[in-house]
Amino acid sequence: MMSHLRSGRLPDSAVRQESLRSLNLELVFRHIVTADRPISRTELANATGLTRPTITRIVEELLTGRLITESAVTHNGRAGRPRVGLTLSKTGPAGLGLDIRADGLAACVVDLTGTVRQLSFHPAPRSDAPTVLADLASMARAAVAAVAAELTVVNATLAVPGPVRDGVVQSAPALGWRCVDAAGPLRNRLGLPVTVDNEANLAALGEMYAGGPTDTSFVYVSGGLDIGAGIVLEGQLMRGTRGWSGELGHVSVHPDGEPCPCGSRGCLQTYASLSTILGEESAPADVTPDAVIINRAETGAPLTLAALERAGTALGIALSSMLNILDVNTVLLGGSFSLLSSWIIDIVKAEMDRRVLTASWAPIAIRPAVLGPDAAVIGAALTSIDEIRQHPTSWLARQTAGTA
Amino acid sequence: MMSHLRSGRLPDSAVRQESLRSLNLELVFRHIVTADRPISRTELANATGLTRPTITRIVEELLTGRLITESAVTHNGRAGRPRVGLTLSKTGPAGLGLDIRADGLAACVVDLTGTVRQLSFHPAPRSDAPTVLADLASMARAAVAAVAAELTVVNATLAVPGPVRDGVVQSAPALGWRCVDAAGPLRNRLGLPVTVDNEANLAALGEMYAGGPTDTSFVYVSGGLDIGAGIVLEGQLMRGTRGWSGELGHVSVHPDGEPCPCGSRGCLQTYASLSTILGEESAPADVTPDAVIINRAETGAPLTLAALERAGTALGIALSSMLNILDVNTVLLGGSFSLLSSWIIDIVKAEMDRRVLTASWAPIAIRPAVLGPDAAVIGAALTSIDEIRQHPTSWLARQTAGTA
Numbered sequence: 183m184m185s186h187l188r189s190g191r192l193p194d195s196a197v198r199q200e201s202l203r204s205l206n207l208e209l210v211f212r213h214i215v216t217a218d219r220p221i222s223r224t225e226l227a228n229a230t231g232l233t234r235p236t237i238t239r240i241v242e243e244l245l246t247g248r249l250i251t252e253s254a255v256t257h258n259g260r261a262g263r264p265r266v267g268l269t270l271s272k273t274g275p276a277g278l279g280l281d282i283r284a285d286g287l288a289a290c291v292v293d294l295t296g297t298v299r300q301l302s303f304h305p306a307p308r309s310d311a312p313t314v315l316a317d318l319a320s321m322a323r324a325a326v327a328a329v330a331a332e333l334t335v336v337n338a339t340l341a342v343p344g345p346v347r348d349g350v351v352q353s354a355p356a357l358g359w360r361c362v363d364a365a366g367p368l369r370n371r372l373g374l375p376v377t378v379d380n381e382a383n384l385a386a387l388g389e390m391y392a393g394g395p396t397d398t399s400f401v402y403v404s405g406g407l408d409i410g411a412g413i414v415l416e417g418q419l420m421r422g423t424r425g426w427s428g429e430l431g432h433v434s435v436h437p438d439g440e441p442c443p444c445g446s447r448g449c450l451q452t453y454a455s456l457s458t459i460l461g462e463e464s465a466p467a468d469v470t471p472d473a474v475i476i477n478r479a480e481t482g483a484p485l486t487l488a489a490l491e492r493a494g495t496a497l498g499i500a501l502s503s504m505l506n507i508l509d510v511n512t513v514l515l516g517g518s519f520s521l522l523s524s525w526i527i528d529i530v531k532a533e534m535d536r537r538v539l540t541a542s543w544a545p546i547a548i549r550p551a552v553l554g555p556d557a558a559v560i561g562a563a564l565t566s567i568d569e570i571r572q573h574p575t576s577w578l579a580r581q582t583a584g585t586a
Numbered sequence: 587m588m589s590h591l592r593s594g595r596l597p598d599s600a601v602r603q604e605s606l607r608s609l610n611l612e613l614v615f616r617h618i619v620t621a622d623r624p625i626s627r628t629e630l631a632n633a634t635g636l637t638r639p640t641i642t643r644i645v646e647e648l649l650t651g652r653l654i655t656e657s658a659v660t661h662n663g664r665a666g667r668p669r670v671g672l673t674l675s676k677t678g679p680a681g682l683g684l685d686i687r688a689d690g691l692a693a694c695v696v697d698l699t700g701t702v703r704q705l706s707f708h709p710a711p712r713s714d715a716p717t718v719l720a721d722l723a724s725m726a727r728a729a730v731a732a733v734a735a736e737l738t739v740v741n742a743t744l745a746v747p748g749p750v751r752d753g754v755v756q757s758a759p760a761l762g763w764r765c766v767d768a769a770g771p772l773r774n775r776l777g778l779p780v781t782v783d784n785e786a787n788l789a790a791l792g793e794m795y796a797g798g799p800t801d802t803s804f805v806y807v808s809g810g811l812d813i814g815a816g817i818v819l820e821g822q823l824m825r826g827t828r829g830w831s832g833e834l835g836h837v838s839v840h841p842d843g844e845p846c847p848c849g850s851r852g853c854l855q856t857y858a859s860l861s862t863i864l865g866e867e868s869a870p871a872d873v874t875p876d877a878v879i880i881n882r883a884e885t886g887a888p889l890t891l892a893a894l895e896r897a898g899t900a901l902g903i904a905l906s907s908m909l910n911i912l913d914v915n916t917v918l919l920g921g922s923f924s925l926l927s928s929w930i931i932d933i934v935k936a937e938m939d940r941r942v943l944t945a946s947w948a949p950i951a952i953r954p955a956v957l958g959p960d961a962a963v964i965g966a967a968l969t970s971i972d973e974i975r976q977h978p979t980s981w982l983a984r985q986t987a988g989t990a
Contacts, residue, residue, distance in 0.1 A: 422913020
């Protein structure tokens with residue numbers, strides 16, 4: 183017996199009148215979200231097949247809920263009445279993104295259009311988890327306050343460098359964290375729903391939003407003290423069964439290589455993490471490891487150049503395994519790898535061309551990520567606001583409850 | 587700007603009356619498909635929230651279209667009228683599966699309930715592609731004829747050991763194929779729609795249907811002359827961007843290892859394919875390589891036992907990379923690996939426990955696949971019939987057109 187079908191796109195119970203209303207409201211809203219310019223009520227009626235009275239009612243609901251605004255009157259170049267265009271509101275709900283990096287804390291607020299309205303970074307020495315979370319909450323409150331005149335922050339997403347389960351960071355060696363509840367303390371301090379996710383996943387989402395419609399399937403690899411990857415397939419983040427996908431740093435490059443703190447040997451991490459590339463000479467306290475490596479590479483320091491070559495080769499080998507498994511042919515180098523890309527990108531590409539089975543008839547593209555080190559915090563903020571973009575009716579219901 | 591949202595579950599245009607009818611028919615049909623016993627009209631009305639007249643109309647349509655049947659009268663144990671139960675039809679549409687293996691050809695027909703109604707295997711010496719496809723078409727016609735009194739075969743799915751694009755097998759070294767159109771010749775000979783897919787993908791689907799609801803996320807690894815893998819995440823086959831995911835055989839185990847015909851070095855293939863395990867002593871012509879290896883291993887032949895240990899270790903290393911990347915914690919050993927599992931399973935498990943980052947807090951399960959070498963052909967047939975289970979209205983429309 184076939185005991186379970188592939189899940190279809192059908193609703194689980196009959197489509198009734200009220201869910202039909204919600205579906206149609208979400209349909210209209212989605213047309214406004216994806217339009218690349220202000221869209222008129224007539225255009226909405228044509229695009230959706232809904233009647234003018236229905237469009238009028240839905241548009242009124244969206245305007246009242248501060249999800250959309252009417253733009254200045256526009257002319258369509260032909261004779262006749264000028265049209266009023268509808269666009270996403272820049273003064274309605276907003277999403278908060280937070281990021282804990284090895285060298286500091288970041289916060290970001292985006293509005294419903296996905297525009298960054300607030301972005302801040304504070305260098306912070308490595309500290310214990312309660313201190314880090316308290317500092318992050320202060321930054322978050324400042325960011326929310328800074329936009330409060332125009333925007334209502336509705337929820338927050340936190341990026342951390344490691345696998346997460348139910349808001350608890352399972353393991354983040356770069357922070358020295360093991361089983362730390364990050365969602366709880368932030369939720370209590372901010373009074374907002376808080377989601378915690380892997381920084382590579384969120385950075386991949388940030389890159390997808392920034393990259394435009396050409397990049398719907400790619401692997402984003404994040405270099406740094408830890409190495410992680412975010413996987414986007416046809417515009418969807420592939421999180422794995424528990425959100426722990428993309429642990430590229432622990433893919434074996436040489437199975438009998440150096441021991442890794444994870445308990446295995448020869449992990450990519452042991453060849454291509456920032457501390458390995460940096461080598462035994464430690465960096466001065468006031469300069470980031472990336473900056474030290476770039477400075478040494480630019481002056482032609484042979485040990486650094488050799489370390490970059492080893493890192494690039496190992497990264498190419500591990501990425502080849504990933505591409506053979508996933509069937510994706512675009513790679514974005516993010517985090518520290520984006521800063522170091524001019525030294526490693528050709529080496530990585532050469533390994534992939536040799537090791538990916540399909541490369542001979544389906545070329546692989548590799549390039550530095552566009553958002554640089556802010557990809558994860560921007561991706562986190564966009565994830566927060568995307569919740570409203572996907573489910574405008576939940577926001578409208580909250581608005582109604584709030585004013586009732 | 588967020589230029590593309592994650593694709594939602596919304597339809598692309600307004601929900602109208604006729605699509606509402608289709609949605610509700612598919613909803614009712616889905617309840618009958620997923621029920622584990624005959625289900626009455628009253629139960630359908632309660633489960634779906636649809637009215638009795640609507641249920642009556644839809645059930646009539648499904649009965650006329652031979653998608654469901656009324657089972658014998660059943661009593662529900664209480665007083666009152668006996669109920670008539672509705673179940674999937676065993677005399678309606680059927681799906682055909684075909685499989686080209688290194689040692690022969692297979693065909694399978696399943697009915698709408700997923701029950702295998704016809705399964706045949708013909709040993710066949712390796713031959714050129716046109717001959718293989720002609721032989722396969724003869725087998726397929728015989729299988730269709732054998733069930734014709736009760737079942738109407740509506741479409742066919744072919745399993746091949748290699749990546750496929752638009753019905754064209756890109757590369758199948760085990761068959762000596764490169765860029766072979768497999769769909770066209772079969773479609774012409776059979777007069778049926780034909781889909782071609784990777785055998786590991788289809789075998790994974792077969793295992794999912796056979797395994798019951800516990801296995802909704804797993805990796806199926808298929809051993810043989812070539813090694814491939816099928817990835818199932820939450821009940822969905824992960825095909826990759828072009829259907830070429832799961833090329834586990836070409837994941838690097840030792841990057842400087844032996845050359846692989848693919849052009850790389852140290853691929854899993856060079857450690858764990860049947861011909862590598864078999865070694866230089868060739869097998870007698872009338873015995874399969876698996877049988878030779880099992881016979882030698884059972885008699886304690888040291889070279890064979892050492893080869894199995896090397897193969898198991900390499901498989902464990904490559905699977906660890908896969909699990910670190912995908913975040914899945916169930917592995918099914920299929921194809922030859924299922925026959926050899928008693929020699930390799932502990933070795934594979936030990937490597938994964940050491941090399942998968944999350945293994946220390948989320949245990950990995952590994953076991954032989956249940957369908958054995960028939961997994962791919964059964965999965966192919968189930969894929970064919972699943973098209974009707976997902977889209978009953980398309981079958982009904984064809985029926986109406988055929989009888990008009």
